[in-house]
Amino acid sequence: MSPAAALYLKIGGALAVLFIIAAVLYGAYHHGEAVANARWQLKWADQQTLQAKGLAAATTGNRTEEQRRQTAVNQVGNDARQQQAVATADAVSADAAGDRVRGQAGKLAASASCTTGDPGATQRSETATRAAMVLSDLFQRADKRAGELAKAYDAAQLAGAACERTYSVVSAATKR
Template sequence: MTIWLRILPYIGAVLLVAAALFGIYHHGVTVTDEKWQVKWDDRDTRDAQAKAVNEAAERTKEQAYQQSINKAVQDGQRIIDQATADAAAARTSADSLRGAADSLANRLATSQASGHSCTAAASQAASRAAMVLADVLKRADQRAGDLAAIADQARARGVTCEKAYDGLGINPDAMR
């Protein structure tokens, strides 16, 4: 026991030195952590500011793209409306052409019946052929008008789509 009493002050001194060294180490770690925390907080603040600036810039771009698309859609709708009006005018003109074809067929049918001394069957066949020809002409003209209206609208929609795509500012060569 006496040996322990002699060693006890040395053990106490070693423990005190160890505690002091640990305190110094812990203080150093705390100071270093605080320095790094300040740097990380500064970095996080700069990142948040950069994010806000980038988001604002991207929103501005997106709004410009949307305005470009809206303008292309409005222009396209104007073209479609004009194509619809043109188709209606063409139908009106075609109606007069069809009326003229009917009138010509009727005149031909009556002149065939009264102007020739053919048998009634031949006269009736000639007038029927004129009526069929007039009917074919009317149907062909109506179908051509319908196809023209469809083609005009398809073209207008295609041009609108192309303008909207061009408004996005995408370079197809850069995507390859």
């Protein structure tokens, strides 16, 4: 074997050894990188799981709170409708009483005429009757308008109270 061939064999063997060392180092690096990536993947999956559980818990809590608020608001609405029904029934009975009073006032005004034999008294009686009729009509209009205003006031008061209760129910939960 010639010295050049022996030199090539030594150089080739050294290169083969270097190549094997480089391959082993690359394999070790690649294995370390794969292990580190697997650890990060595991940590990432754990983090995602924790976040998903937290999101599910928050969503459930928010839905529960929303349902509680809606139930409370529905209850306030039901209470307001019941109060409105009571107020309407009261208004109907007040209207009936007002109709009776207006009827009595009309009868009283109609019976204000007194017939006498004195023509002056008859004239005064007719004037008094007309005045009584005008006053009776004025009283009827005022009483009717007062009833309408009372109904409107009751409705507005009930709506305002229901709104306040609804706000209290919703805002109390927000302050928690």
